[in-house]
Amino acid sequence: MCPGCPHRSVFHALNRLKAFVTGDIGCYTLGFMEPLAAMDTCICMGASIGNATGLSKLLSSEEQRQVVAVIGDSTFLHTGINGLMDMVYNSSSSTVVILDNRITAMTGRQENPSSGYTLMGADSYRVDLEQLCRAVGVQHVKVVDPYQVAATRQVLKEEMERPEVSVVIARRPCMLVKRDPVARKPAVTVDIDRCTGCRACLKLGCPAIEWRTTTEGKGVAHINSLFCVGCGLCNQVCNVDAIGDINE
Ligand code: SF4
Ligand code: SF4
Structure with missing residues (x-):
């Protein structure tokens, strides 16, 4: 999807x-x-x-x-x-x-x-x-x-x-329908210090959510800003508030 x-x-x-x-x-x-x-x-x-x-x-x-x-x-x-x-x-x-x-x-x-x-x-x-x-x-x-x-x-x-x-x-109108006022919002981003690597956000199956390993060897979620439309779903399933607005 x-x-x-x-x-x-x-x-x-x-x-x-x-x-x-x-x-x-x-x-x-x-x-x-x-x-x-x-x-x-x-x-x-x-x-x-x-x-x-x-x-x-x-x-x-x-x-x-x-x-x-x-x-x-x-x-x-x-x-x-x-x-x-x-x-x-x-x-x-x-x-x-x-x-x-x-x-x-x-x-x-x-x-x-x-x-x-x-x-x-x-x-x-x-x-x-x-x-x-x-x-x-x-x-x-x-x-x-x-x-x-x-x-x-x-x-x-x-x-x-x-x-x-x-x-x-x-x-909720399809994200691809331009006619409806579905604002594409700025991409969200992951605070890798807060991310516990629980993978709860990955269970959404959003193509914008990727998995990365930091230089310290910690597995964390990463949001691809080219794909993300800022719908906020991943933010809502993250229990440690590691996902926020890119402008924060
Ligand atoms: S749900 Fe939050 S803590 Fe879990 S992997 Fe995603 S960003 Fe990290
Ligand atoms: S905000 Fe929406 S589009 Fe962006 S990564 Fe999270 S679930 Fe995917």
């Missing part, structure tokens, strides 16, 4: 929560790869939600709560909404995460009905995902900012524990 990708923290959280993730087709399918390693099935467009419903019918009520379907906004509108309708209808207790990055990223950043623009770039009606989910019977719909690592994880944890269908919309 790209540096600054808004999907990263969702998969990071699902990995930590030991979720069984039924995935879908999009750039976020990369969530199956190490170190995020948080996607267990991926069959075809729209299959994530139907797979989660089916799995929930085979598992104990405790195990059902570990099942999380992950689908992107454009895939959800393409073939996911019908699966969600059936998930409610069939009284599943799974959680559905809609990764709302406001674009169809994998195939070249095309618009879709939730982006608010036509394929020609003209203003258009933007589908309200929250209302749409409620319209098919989902009683619990929450919106999170995936750049808030702890809050995102907490909401996912709470909704996974809920014995009913719930939807978590992780909303």
Whole structure:
């Protein structure tokens, strides 16, 4: 996933929560790869939600709560909404995460009905995902900012524990979409005196985070300033505040 990708923290959280993730087709399918390693099935467009419903019918009520379907906004509108309708209808207790990055990223950043623009770039009606989910019977719909690592994880944890269908919309535009006011911020840097070499930041799988050995032989994280967009995720997972703004 790209540096600054808004999907990263969702998969990071699902990995930590030991979720069984039924995935879908999009750039976020990369969530199956190490170190995020948080996607267990991926069959075809729209299959994530139907797979989660089916799995929930085979598992104990405790195990059902570990099942999380992950689908992107454009895939959800393409073939996911019908699966969600059936998930409610069939009284599943799974959680559905809609990764709302406001674009169809994998195939070249095309618009879709939730982006608010036509394929020609003209203003258009933007589908309200929250209302749409409620319209098919989902009683619990929450919106999170995936750049808030702890809050995102907490909401996912709470909704996974809920014995009913719930939807978590992780909303943050794709870093590559210039139209949205997603400011590329200055690269962050690692204070190598503070860094303990715990590698927690490397578990995010951000291509900007590298590993170096100092002249004293100490292994430390290093941020490649050419790639880093200053999203701040690594700063939030470092327990010793070794990662800070380059201007500090
Ligand atoms: S999380 Fe912090 S302490 Fe751990 S390797 Fe990264 S920068 Fe160093
Ligand atoms: S702030 Fe950290 S996680 Fe975000 S792009 Fe830079 S190195 Fe990657």
